[in-house]
Amino acid sequence: MAKLTVVPTPVGNLEDMTFRAIRVLKEADLILAEDTRTTGILLKHFEITNKMQSHHKFNEHKTVEQIAARIRGGENIALVSDAGTPAISDPGFLLVRECVRQGVEVECLPGATAFVPALVASGLPNEKFCFEGFLPQKKGRQTRLMELASESRTMVFYESPFRLVKTLQQFAEVFGAEREVSVSREISKVHEETVRGTLAEVAAHFTEHEPKGEIVIVLAGLKDKKEKKYERDKEE
Numbered sequence: 001m002a003k004l005t006v007v008p009t010p011v012g013n014l015e016d017m018t019f020r021a022i023r024v025l026k027e028a029d030l031i032l033a034e035d036t037r038t039t040g041i042l043l044k045h046f047e048i049t050n051k052m053q054s055h056h057k058f059n060e061h062k063t064v065e066q067i068a069a070r071i072r073g074g075e076n077i078a079l080v081s082d083a084g085t086p087a088i089s090d091p092g093f094l095l096v097r098e099c100v101r102q103g104v105e106v107e108c109l110p111g112a113t114a115f116v117p118a119l120v121a122s123g124l125p126n127e128k129f130c131f132e133g134f135l136p137q138k139k140g141r142q143t144r145l146m147e148l149a150s151e152s153r154t155m156v157f158y159e160s161p162f163r164l165v166k167t168l169q170q171f172a173e174v175f176g177a178e179r180e181v182s183v184s185r186e187i188s189k190v191h192e193e194t195v196r197g198t199l200a201e202v203a204a205h206f207t208e209h210e211p212k213g214e215i216v217i218v219l220a221g222l223k224d225k226k227e228k229k230y231e232r233d234k235e236e
Contacts, residue, residue, distance in 0.1 A: 008111025
């Protein structure tokens with residue numbers, strides 16, 4: 001049966017591409033790509049010559065019904081984003097939803113997603129966490145932050161390097177300057193870096209050292225009174 005296959009691609013190191021992902025892309029009748037230029041580099045590296053079509057946030061709402069219909073007609077279609085797993089803060093959700101609505105089979109391969117290594121490497125509790133992705137840049141941003149002020153789980157955010165320092169400073173105002181945070185950038189690339197500390201410390205670090213690359217912020221949740229007392233007793 002024809003299906004839509006969601007294919008994760010490396011967030012940095014091309015060696016993170018799986019054998020299965022390469023096979024699926026080689027066998028697909030069509031590859032939907034967020035940016036065909038970016039995906040073209042990946043396909044060339046793995047000697048994949050299949051037809052590509054652009055599928056991004058500006059056109060996906062117009063094409064999802066047509067694409068789902070093509071799959072129902074017998075085409076196997078693969079969906080990729082520029083990096084990581086499609087639909088995780090990237091285009092793809094609308095197409096997956098439409099395929100499910102039309103009864104089209106959807107399969108998502110396991111693979112790279114930037115926030116997972118950042119969360120694990122943070123050293124912060126990860127048995128429970130909430131993924132916030134990109135916060136609203138303007139409207140609704142402050143409201144959402146205030147809603148998260150009482151969140152006890154570890155929180156994960158994506159951010160642009162150009163807004164990182166401002167965001168950390170804003171977090172310090174809402175969550176407190178002593179709240180623990182871990183910032184990872186350039187995950188799986190040559191200049192991969194993770195900086196851990198309080199919001200005040202990490203904001204100061206990136207004020208002095210201009211951040212570059214893709215950013216994942218992992219922020220500690222609000223500790224209850226028992227946790228705070230336990231930590232104070234340990235220090236004493």
